[in-house]
């Protein structure tokens with residue numbers, strides 16, 4: 438069954454490079470990013486994991502825990518970690534989950550048989566502190582992901598959760614945002630005392646709240 442936005446992220450237990458993990462317990466009250474890669478000791482995956490390790494302080498700043506996953510074993514993950522550090526200049530600093538029996542890949546629908554029968558595709562799930570899935574995206578094996586975009590979506594989701602604003606096309610942190618339609622003008626006066634610009638009654642632009 439595909440996982441849809443708003444669904445509860447399935448819970449599981451797994452071995453990882455940081456020891457056994459019980460997913461929901463490990464997430465605690467944090468946000469989470471769970472992402473799969475096709476295989477250890479492959480070139481694109483090596484660059485991706487190095488980049489996620491480099492960006493770890495950015496995820497920490499946003500109270501986001503990150504975990505990677507493939508159908509390989511913990512022993513393989515640990516051997517590969519040496520290559521990642523050597524070639525990408527960043528040591529693995531987040532758990533890589535092992536899924537040799539494909540239990541988690543199946544739960545999260547990360548194996549797409551028409552792409553590859555056995556390997557996970559490049560799935561990404563962003564999970565909120567309420568354990569609900571806030572974003573899911575799927576990339577092909579041959580395309581490395583843009584993790585700056587994942588951070589951008591997290592920033593947008595956290596702004597929505599905190600301030601009842603949405604973010605427009607190509608928004609970047611610090612840019613103007615949009616008051617969500619469910620907030621009336623009356624309520625907006627309290628929420629946004631600095632005012633806003635009404636372009637259309639349904640398009641109200643406001644400075645990004647801090």
Ligand code: BEZ
Pocket residue numbers: 475476479480481482483578579
């Ligand atoms: C890679 O990570 O380079 C890769 C993995 C599987 C298929 C194609 C590329």
